[in-house]
Amino acid sequence: MGRTPCCDKRGLxxxxxxxxxxxxxxxxxxxxxxxxxxxxxxxxxxxLRCGKSCRLRWTNYLRPDIKRGxxxxxxxxxxxxxxxxxxxxxxxxxxxxxGRTDNEIKNLWNTHxxxxxxxxxxxxxxxxxxxxxxxxxxxxxxxxxxTRHMAQWESARLEAEARLSRESSVFGPQPHxxxxxxxxxxxxxxxxGDSFRKLSKFGEKIExxxxxxxxxxxxxxxxxxxxxxxxxxxxxxxxxxTVGSQVEEMEYCKSCKSNGEDFMAVGSDSSxxxxxxxxxxTALQLLLDFPINNDxxxxxxxxxxxxAAANHAILSESSFICPL
DNA sequence: AACGGTGTCAACCGCCCAAGG
DNA sequence: GCCTTGGGCGGTTGACACCGT
Numbered sequence: 001m002g003r004t005p006c007c008d009k010r011g012l013x014x015x016x017x018x019x020x021x022x023x024x025x026x027x028x029x030x031x032x033x034x035x036x037x038x039x040x041x042x043x044x045x046x047x048l049r050c051g052k053s054c055r056l057r058w059t060n061y062l063r064p065d066i067k068r069g070x071x072x073x074x075x076x077x078x079x080x081x082x083x084x085x086x087x088x089x090x091x092x093x094x095x096x097x098x099g100r101t102d103n104e105i106k107n108l109w110n111t112h113x114x115x116x117x118x119x120x121x122x123x124x125x126x127x128x129x130x131x132x133x134x135x136x137x138x139x140x141x142x143x144x145x146x147t148r149h150m151a152q153w154e155s156a157r158l159e160a161e162a163r164l165s166r167e168s169s170v171f172g173p174q175p176h177x178x179x180x181x182x183x184x185x186x187x188x189x190x191x192x193g194d195s196f197r198k199l200s201k202f203g204e205k206i207e208x209x210x211x212x213x214x215x216x217x218x219x220x221x222x223x224x225x226x227x228x229x230x231x232x233x234x235x236x237x238x239x240x241x242t243v244g245s246q247v248e249e250m251e252y253c254k255s256c257k258s259n260g261e262d263f264m265a266v267g268s269d270s271s272x273x274x275x276x277x278x279x280x281x282t283a284l285q286l287l288l289d290f291p292i293n294n295d296x297x298x299x300x301x302x303x304x305x306x307x308a309a310a311n312h313a314i315l316s317e318s319s320f321i322c323p324l
Numbered sequence: 325a326a327c328g329g330t331g332t333c334a335a336c337c338g339c340c341c342a343a344g345g
Numbered sequence: 346g347c348c349t350t351g352g353g354c355g356g357t358t359g360a361c362a363c364c365g366t
Contacts, residue, residue: 014335014336015334015335015336016334016335017334017335050336052336052337053335053336056334056335056336057334057335060334060335061334061335103333103334103335104333107332107333107334108333110332111331111332111333112332
C-alpha cells in the first residue's frame, strides 16, 4: 500500500535550520502553548519546512528543557546500564536522562560508548565479551539481545514485586524501603517499562516456540536484579536480607562473580538448556553491577586504561588487544 | 597552505504503531 | 475490520570541524 509522504516535499526547505527559522518555530510554539498538529504547524507558522522537520528541530534542539554540553560520567554510566537492559531503545533511555534527547544519546553511543565497549572486548550489541561466544546450548543460537533484555526486565520486575509484597505483609508500610528499593518498579512504571512491555508483546510473537518471559523469570536470578541491588540504600540492605531470601541469593550471585566462579551455577534450574540461562553474561553483569556512584574511570578515553581495567576486572578469562 | 582522513552531530528517511473515521 | 493519518522511533547520511601529514 505504501505510505504517503508526511508532507508535500516540493518547495520545502531542507538542511540546517537558520536562526530565523528557529525563532519562528519557538515563537509559534510559545504563542500557541504547544505545537498542536505538527503537520499543520509549518503552514500556520510560516515555515517552509515539513512538520516532521519542525518536530525534530524542536525536540532535539529548541525545547527549553534541553540540557546541552558534554555528558557527565554519571550520565554515561546510566546510558551503558540502560542500554544493557533496553538495547537500542534510545527514546526509552532518554526518558531516564532529563534534558537529553534520544538523538543525542544515540550519537553518544555510536561515537563514543560503543567504541569504548569494543575497546574493552565487549560486544556493544549483547554486552558480552567477544571471547565468550560459546553457547553451552550448542545447537541453539545465542539469545537475541532483545530477548535477553526482556528476560532481565521480567525477572527484575517479578523480584521487585515479590519483595514489595513480602515487605508490606511482614512489616506493613515501609516508606523508606519503598523509596529506596523500588528503583526498578519506578522504572517499570515509567516510559521505559512501558516501552518494554510493548517489546515483550513483540517478543512473544517472535519467540512463539517457547515462552521467553517465563523461562527468564525462573532462570535469571543473577540477571538485572543485581542491578537493583546496587540501588539499595545501605541502611535498608540489611533489612532486606532478613526479609527476603531472594535478596540473599542476589548477594550470593554477586559474591560468586567476585570470586570468579560461574555464578549462574547457583541458578535454581541451571540444568535446563534454554537460552536464558546462558552463563556468559558476565560483562553485562559487571556493567550493571557497578554501583552508580563508583568510579568509572575505566571508561575514559584512554584505551590502554580500558584494556588494563578490562583485563583486570572484566575479562580475566581472555586477553585482547585494543583495536583502537 | 593544501589535502586527506577521521570524528561529530544535526537532520533526514523510512518504518511502525495507535487513533480515528 | 479496514484504511488513512499523524506522530514517534531508530538507522543512516552528509556537512562541517579538526587533526596530521
